[in-house]
Amino acid sequence: MERIYLDSNATTVVDPLVKQAMDPFYCQMYGNPNSLHRFGTETHPAMSIALDRMYKAIDADDEDDIIINGCATEGNNTVLKSVFMDTLAKGEPCHIITSQIEHPSVLKTCQYLEKEHGIEVTYLPVNKDGLVTLDSLKAHLVPGKTSLVSIMWANNETGLINPIKELAEYTKQNGVLFHTDAVQAVGKIPVSLKEVPADYLTFSAHKFHGPIGVGGMYIRHGNTITPLLHGGEQMGHKRAGTVNVPFVVGMGLAIELASQHLDYIDSDVRRLRNKLEDAILALPDTIVIGDRKYRTPNTILASFKGIEGEAFLWDLNQNGIAASTGSACSSEELEADATFQAMDMDNNLSHTGVRFSLSRFTTEEEIDVSIEVINKTVQRLRAISSTY
């Protein structure tokens, strides 16, 4: 077997059906969707179908908005900076509550607003299971003072799923805006904005077999957003820039196909993940972070005592297996993993994390081969380890 991809939380393979649907919008229907001539207007039916698919996939109401943007990083930045701009315009202080385990696109944006604009940010800890708790939110949310609560639906490194419904409900009961970074939830587990009263939600196509470079920002009707990008009249003045028609078409079909495969992910992908996890746990001195009942069906964050995560990855890569030490965006950093630190894992453990993330394209044979390679790699690296 040439190579095995187990890094789907970083990005996923584009579904061939998605690529096929995108193709006509490069050399046949290539007009600017804002153009009034036929080259532009002929792109509208496909765009409309794509947006309908997105609304359906996240159970959004027709009156709500889904703004197409470049990625979830942009969406997260837009929501956080928009809330800050709104409080600034009203001459009110800005207090954002988020968690210690958010993606850097939330954490670093909050740190920027804190440092450069003096806003107050509360970074909620996680409990021993790695989850944000309602009690923790209750201890810090101040009605009339807190401007926004932003808690990720599922963590990209551990796969742990936060109790988003109860966190959002409590936030709304206290008249505060709620945002969730749903990048690792959409396309993996059911996401319903009729169930969860979030005001804003962000997602990204390349996490569910759509193209890299396009994302969606959901805005519940009645809420405003201050654009991050000003310019043309696209997206109702909420996000300037020519809309990337093939990418929108691709994200629309990808989110529909992902929704159609949720049961498969919950059953077959989960079974393969558990098979790999059980094999990892059969090795001495290994742990998996977070109880699998609280995790997305495709993710394992494992720690192999005595083996640096980077060394493990290098060996796996030499054997054709792709995994990661945590999130791809921090793969160059060698410091201890933030999620491990937030979970009070001891320092040695936090340097030994390896993330395996499957998808609906992962096969049983790939898992069987991966188990064989992981067993050999652990044996080899521990034999030369200075700490094991």
Ligand SMILES: Cc1ncc(COP(=O)(O)O)c(CN[C@@H](CS)C(=O)O)c1O
């Ligand atoms: C929870 C969460 N939130 C935001 C992002 C950013 O998505 P973009 O569309 O790439 O901007 C990601 C992407 N996480 C990848 C790359 S860092 C990972 O390896 O975990 C994410 O997982």
